[in-house]
Amino acid sequence: MKAKINTLLGFCFSVWLLTFLMVSPVMAKSLPSENNDPYQSFKGQVINAATEDPIQSAHINVKGTTISTISNSDGEFSLKLPKDMTDALISISALGYQTKELQLDYFKRADVIIAMQESVQELDEVSVYTKGDATGLVRKMMYNRDANYVSDEALMTAFYRETIKKGNRNISLSEAVTELHKQPYLSSKDDDISILKARKSTDYKRLDTVALKLRGGPFNALYIDVMKYPQFLFDVDKLEVYSFTYNKPTKIGARSLHVVDFKQNERDRPWYFGKLFIDSESFTLVKAVYSLNTDNRRVASRMFTSKKPNGVKVHPDNIQYQVDYREKDGKWFYSYGKADLEFVVNWKHKIFNSRYKVHSEMAITEWEKSNIIIAENKDFIKPAIVMVDDIDGFADVNFWGSSNIIEPDKSIQNAIEKIQKKIMD
Incomplete structure (x- = not known):
């Protein structure tokens, strides 16, 4: 051992x-340039509903797909999706909290805040x-x-x-x-x-x-x-x-x-x-x-x-x-x-x-x-x-x-x- x-x-x-x-050095291959970006970006912050403290390492996942991201130490995240994905359901999960599911429309507003309720055992x-x-x-x-x-x-x-x-x-x-x-x-x-x-x-x-x-x-x-x-x-x-x-x-x-x-x-x-x-x-x-x-x-x-x-x-x-x-x-x-x-x-x-x-x-x-x-x-x-x-x-x-x-x-x-x-x- x-x-x-x-x-x-x-x-x-x-x-x-x-x-x-x-x-x-590592040599990185360039990705194709995207003049006509077919993607849309969304940003937000995940916080504790009771204390308003940021929640780190919350997983943000597009339901039914493998597209996901994670929140940083400030609870902030960004998510990019194809523009033709208009009715997606977004799942937010974190250890010790109840999972939330929100429609994509919720993320189209300014200053998106996702308040998570703590789980009760x-x-x-x-x-x-x-x-x-x-x-x-x-x-x-x-x-x-x-x-x-x-x-x-x-x-x-x-x-x-x-x-x-x-x-x-x-x-x-x-x-x-x-x-x-x-x-x-x-x-x-x-x-x-x-x-x-x-x-x-x-x-x-x-x-x-x-x-x-x-x-x-x-x-x-x-x-x-x-x-x-x-x-x-x-x-x-x-x-x-x-x-x-x-x-x-x-x-x-x-x-x-x-x-x-x-x-x-x-x-x-x-x-x-x-x-x-x-x-x-x-x-x-x-x-x-x-x-x-x-x-x-x-x-x-x-x-x-x-x-x-x-x-x-x-x-x-x-x-x-x-x-x-x-x-x-x-x-x-x-x-x-x-x-x-x-x-x-x-x-x-x-x-x-x-x-x-x-x-x-x-x-x-x-x-x-x-x-x-x-x-x-x-x-x-x-x-x-x-x-x-x-x-x-x-x-x-x-x-x-x-x-x-x-x-x-x-x-x-x-x-x-x-x-x-x-x-x-």
């Missing part, structure tokens, strides 16, 4: 610290979750992968975003529309990713001559799919290395969910802990939120740091992951992945250290089952790739064309605006 965990962390989430950054439902063995429930969840998850190859469109902050300042922004060739959940084949369109900007002056290179790009968020890659967290044959206990149940819409807390038993190395949200009827993993304890700094540093200059110490300080799944036609599929990594960099002759935060997320915006025939010249990226610098993309408001994307957070939007201002100046 330890070897498997080290493989994932060393392969996907390594940070290279270099005095000079020299990389082979009845006492007789709570008793269901306190019976039985939580480990047995997780084992059943793993054994039911074939029945619960997509068993065909799928061709998915996904939006990926990666940001790096030094302190509270954004120093690097990367975004991409990707094509994801998703393999069946029980297949031993790994998923493939190609870049359709991408842009990036980095302010290297704020790196104090030290550049962080996050290896993996979109793979950072993809490998969080624990049902496709269970060996990286807990395999069905190695559940004994974890302790599982029931927590208070919750809901997504009318769907009741078991909530199971888990912790790794061995604590001599960095260890995982978190929550699993499991459907009470089908025993499907609907959501997982988990972290890596890095109190053992010496070992954690070796796991994450591939290369660094002399006189520099770097250690991970806060590592968090999230994966969401959605259901269509009785089958579940990977819908959203997020990784937040925080690193502390200490220079030998400097009094103060530097703190870097790396955030990456990927949301599936459309997909279809497909018997995929891969062209011989198909440009798939490698997990060790780095996104290309393309500062011009951030100045073009029509850069993404018809692609559904995640709205940028306010802090990211401010950074983008500064970049645009520099270009104009």
